[in-house]
Amino acid sequence: MITFSVEINTIHVYNIDSEDLFAELEMEKEMALRNIREYGDDVLAKECRAVKEITPRVKELVDDMLDTMYEANGVGLAAPQVGVLKRIVVIDVSPEGDQPLIMINPEILETDGEQTGYEGCLSLPGKSGVVTRPNYVKAKATDIDGTEYIVEGEELLARAICHELDHLDGHMYVEKVEGDLVDNEDLVAQQEKEHEEAAD
Numbered sequence: 707m708i709t710f711s712v713e714i715n716t717i718h719v720y721n722i723d724s725e726d727l728f729a730e731l732e733m734e735k736e737m738a739l740r741n742i743r744e745y746g747d748d749v750l751a752k753e754c755r756a757v758k759e760i761t762p763r764v765k766e767l768v769d770d771m772l773d774t775m776y777e778a779n780g781v782g783l784a785a786p787q788v789g790v791l792k793r794i795v796v797i798d799v800s801p802e803g804d805q806p807l808i809m810i811n812p813e814i815l816e817t818d819g820e821q822t823g824y825e826g827c828l829s830l831p832g833k834s835g836v837v838t839r840p841n842y843v844k845a846k847a848t849d850i851d852g853t854e855y856i857v858e859g860e861e862l863l864a865r866a867i868c869h870e871l872d873h874l875d876g877h878m879y880v881e882k883v884e885g886d887l888v889d890n891e892d893l894v895a896q897q898e899k900e901h902e903e904a905a906d
């Protein structure tokens with residue numbers, strides 16, 4: 707009697723589980739976007755806490771951060787920008803947007819050189835400002851599988867690493883801007899004009 711009941715239960719549970727699992731896998735393929743906090747929001751001025759363990763919740767956060775960054779056409783996003791005070795950033799400076807860099811508990815080890823150029827932030831949409839950053843950065847971080855790795859970057863990647871890591875300590879690029887913030891529309895118009903003048 708007991709054996710019979712166990713068998714029935716086993717078959718029954720198995721069938722339901724496989725259907726649920728299928729539904730769950732379908733769900734996971736859908737994008738999950740999080741709200742991007744804007745400049746002035748308190749959460750952007752706070753120190754983030756180290757990630758102690760890469761839990762399913764942390765993995766979900768990273769997935770959502772990548773979806774949110776790509777959807778907003780950004781090259782980087784830090785966890786506080788989606789309201790989570792954890793030391794996590796995602797970066798992708800590749801032209802195709804297919805080389806995500808996931809940095810958990812990142813730390814800059816070395817910097818070298820200097821670059822001065824326009825920089826923007828998804829938390830300050832439509833604006834840019836001139837910021838001087840190191841031209842080379844060597845950093846260490848933990849990836850989504852818990853493996854520690856070293857990354858070296860120049861130019862845009864170096865800039866993105868510095869910009870995103872600043873967010874983890876409650877800092878925004880506006881604190882470092884040389885001169886005034888400009889509207890991206892004006893910047894594009896100005897660059898087009900310079901381009902035309904250079905072509906003449």
Ligand code: NI
Binds near residue numbers: 826827828829869870
């Ligand atoms: Ni930013």
